[in-house]
Amino acid sequence: MNLADHDPCPCGAGRPYSGCCGRWHAGAQHLQAPDAEALMRSRYSAFVLGLNHYLLMTWHPGTRPPALEPPEPGLKWLGLEVKRHVPVDDTHAIVEFVARSKLGGRAHRLHETSRFVKEEGRWFYVDGETR
Numbered sequence: 001m002n003l004a005d006h007d008p009c010p011c012g013a014g015r016p017y018s019g020c021c022g023r024w025h026a027g028a029q030h031l032q033a034p035d036a037e038a039l040m041r042s043r044y045s046a047f048v049l050g051l052n053h054y055l056l057m058t059w060h061p062g063t064r065p066p067a068l069e070p071p072e073p074g075l076k077w078l079g080l081e082v083k084r085h086v087p088v089d090d091t092h093a094i095v096e097f098v099a100r101s102k103l104g105g106r107a108h109r110l111h112e113t114s115r116f117v118k119e120e121g122r123w124f125y126v127d128g129e130t131r
């Protein structure tokens with residue numbers, strides 16, 4: 001999927017892609033998502049756009065898989081809803097979200113509570129519990 005800079009961001013924050021997750025995708029080495037919710041949103045957008053490099057880079061090295069499975073053919077992401085963003089302390093946060101998708105005409109709902117950690121000024125996804 002390709003997006004123009006002015007297209008609405010897939011994460012649903014209501015801003016153009018270039019002024020939302022696009023900043024973190026493009027500037028990965030220099031410009032970092034400032035908090036766990038922004039990182040969570042940018043990771044959802046990266047799933048939508050197939051930016052596996054970004055997904056791996058924002059995954060904590062301790063839990064990061066060696067590679068990502070290719071997405072199921074025909075999988076369509078429909079939207080993200082961030083339910084809670086709980087900063088635990090300066091370097092730990094929890095984000096609860098629901099991501100909706102559709103595969104083969106069937107709707108799926110991923111409800112996950114994810115843990116994030118900040119190391120050397122960068123937020124990382126650690127792991128999550130689905131319910």
Ligand SMILES: [Zn+2]
Pocket residue numbers: 009010011012013020021022041042045
């Ligand atoms: Zn976004």
